[in-house]
Amino acid sequence: MFNTLSDRLTSVLQNLRGKGRLSEADIDATAREIRVALLEADVALPVVRTFIASIKERAKGSEVSQALNPAQQVVKIVNEELVGILGGETRRLNLAKNPPTVIMLAGLQGAGKTTLAGKLAKWLRGQGHTPMLVACDLQRPNAVTQLQVVGERAGVPVFAPEPGNGVGDPVEVARRGIEEAKRAQHDVVVVDTAGRLGVDEEMMRQAIDIRAAVQPDEVLFVVDAMIGQDAVNTATAFSEGVGFTGVVLTKLDGDARGGAALSVREVTGQPILFASNGEKLEDFDVFHPDRMASRILGMGDMLTLIEQAEQAFDADQAEAAAVKMGSGQLTLEDFLEQMLALRKMGPIANLLGMLPGAGQMKDQLANLDEKHLDRVQAIIRGMTPAERDDPKIINASRRLRIANGSGVRVSDVNDLVNRFFDARKMMSQMAGRFGLPGARPNSRKGKGKKGKKGKGRGPTPPKVRGGFPGMMPGGMPPGLPPGGMPELPPGAGGLDQLPAGFDPSKLKFPKK
Structure with a gap:
């Protein structure tokens, strides 16, 4: 619905990047572009006038002129004024004391x-x-x-x-x-x-x-x-x-x-x-x-994405899967359950659209092949329970029968199995390095390239053949650009964009 407005506002605010100091002419030009963007989006004229007046008043005041990053401060002002137009705080239903x-x-x-x-x-x-x-x-x-x-x-x-x-x-x-x-x-x-x-x-x-x-x-x-x-x-x-x-x-x-x-x-x-x-x-x-x-x-909506994930994923199953990832015992059956839960959250393109900076990838997101996940699901369902638990037992003749039964090529079955092994190995090593549940002890901890004590780079994650299709821990879904997510728009991910009540002191980081 708001794609056009989002594109215009993001483009306007991008023009402020790299400017250490904003002149009055810069602020006037930005306000003029924002006014045009709002009017083109059919926002009511009285609302536009109030919105622009508030932005110009605050942008020309001390909170921008004395800011460490003036351009980012303007983005913060635009965001706060837009929140004000939309209602400020979230309002819940008023429930009667005496039902109904x-x-x-x-x-x-x-x-x-x-x-x-x-x-x-x-x-x-x-x-x-x-x-x-x-x-x-x-x-x-x-x-x-x-x-x-x-x-x-x-x-x-x-x-x-x-x-x-x-x-x-x-x-x-x-x-x-x-x-x-x-x-x-x-x-x-x-x-x-x-x-x-x-x-x-x-x-x-x-x-x-x-x-x-x-x-x-x-x-x-x-x-x-x-x-x-x-x-x-x-x-x-x-x-x-x-x-x-x-x-x-x-x-x-x-x-x-x-x-x-x-x-x-x-x-x-x-x-x-x-x-x-x-x-x-x-x-x-x-x-x-x-x-x-x-x-x-264009700053994304991570909170809604998290809430949707909480509704779609069973907490006990997710915890059990995390333990299996850390111990290297993750099976294709576990992956299938996680993929089905992920699909309950909605189209992959919509989910990725909630990530910061995703607005700059609209063409790639529009071309995401949802049918690829259907093929992956068909391949896994074509295997026996024993083969899902241990894909190593799948020989050449079985791979051919799985491919014929799921309507894909043998190479597709081979790619899935190979990527699964790579992703499982990588997740196990990452779990060991960051101390996740079920992780195996890292025998190379504290050693360098040649296993000697002292400073070193530690274990090197294995190369993954293109990422694990459809699974977020092992790689982004197919269709995204090779470089991954693009650079974030101005203001996205800054400290001024964190949710209210965020306490950085409660964050836990792995020890070096």
């Missing part, structure tokens, strides 16, 4: 409210809640049926006493839905309301009546991030008419400019709580202003 918590969804037709209801319900389930959906969109054809299908996919019950299609009273359905939730002891109720193709008096009146009937703890305005400046106009109309407590952005995976979505919080004063960036029910998460700003400025 009632969440009402409002917005225009086509914004994705019904699908969003299922995504929100699935996310709430993952947080340990017992949500229930209430079908109050009785106008749109088959809206009730759609919510029932979405609810079934999310594993959440749906209260739908009326068939819809213009039949039934949505206010009464909402009221009865709350009573049913109390009876069935659901702690969260998500009320899906009707939308229209445009803001009209009838829609507003119905939404106001439902709000009065159920007294929701949260009213979430669902806005399509692709509708341009009309997102701001619609948000303003809903804020003045129905009133809402938070915003949910949908269709962030689209290719529209999307800058208007950045303006909603600034214009309405209400925070963005969630963001949806795909068709699947899992493509939904809490909106973090600092992380979104970091992505837009």
Whole structure:
């Protein structure tokens, strides 16, 4: 969604690199380029004016003129102001002290409210809640049926006493839905309301009546991030008419400019709580202003990447795999489990896109061959359990049969096995050097090239034939440039970009 804006801002800030001192003309030129980038991205004009004024005021002040690295300080200012536009701190749902918590969804037709209801319900389930959906969109054809299908996919019950299609009273359905939730002891109720193709008096009146009937703890305005400046106009109309407590952005995976979505919080004063960036029910998460700003400025989003990894990887299995890596006992079966868990996190290109500097590799990431991982998976599944535990027993005839059974060439099977041995040996040596769990003692510790005591370079990691396909410890996935990740953009990875509360004193480094 924000690729164009990200490219422009990253390019503008790159021009500041290498300048030991910034003149007023440099700051004015940078502010002018940022203004053009924001306007081209469809950010609302009043928001752009406020944003640029704040940047120029701070950039011409003492915090830049007296900074050790003025250019990086400007990047820090732009990042902080962008976080401010997006809402500052992350805002969580307000849960009722006496359940059920009632969440009402409002917005225009086509914004994705019904699908969003299922995504929100699935996310709430993952947080340990017992949500229930209430079908109050009785106008749109088959809206009730759609919510029932979405609810079934999310594993959440749906209260739908009326068939819809213009039949039934949505206010009464909402009221009865709350009573049913109390009876069935659901702690969260998500009320899906009707939308229209445009803001009209009838829609507003119905939404106001439902709000009065159920007294929701949260009213979430669902806005399509692709509708341009009309997102701001619609948000303003809903804020003045129905009133809402938070915003949910949908269709962030689209290719529209999307800058208007950045303006909603600034214009309405209400925070963005969630963001949806795909068709699947899992493509939904809490909106973090600092992380979104970091992505837009090309600095990556490591915290979200870590959170996704924690959800996809089983802690006990990961610990067991780490021990096997250190002891050199890692098997192809272990690798297959790790690869499947990695794929649960989403497309590899999306994961790598969260790394700092990945914005400079968009062409390479777009050409990543996801089918390569399918071939690796097919090869491993074509082996017997004994062969996965010890690939050394795979002879030439078996390699031919594995290749034929998995639809690849014999050379592909050979490459996988050879890379596996290389990667396992390298990981074992690295574990021994850094003292990881299960590591074997390093017999060459403290010795030089010829095994004599004294200063030396220690053990040399073995050469890996192109890296272990699909496995992050053994090498990056195929398709990346030979030089690895590019140089980070200005400000990325600096101390001023570390998360709040970061304590360097708690970092542990291996002893030399």
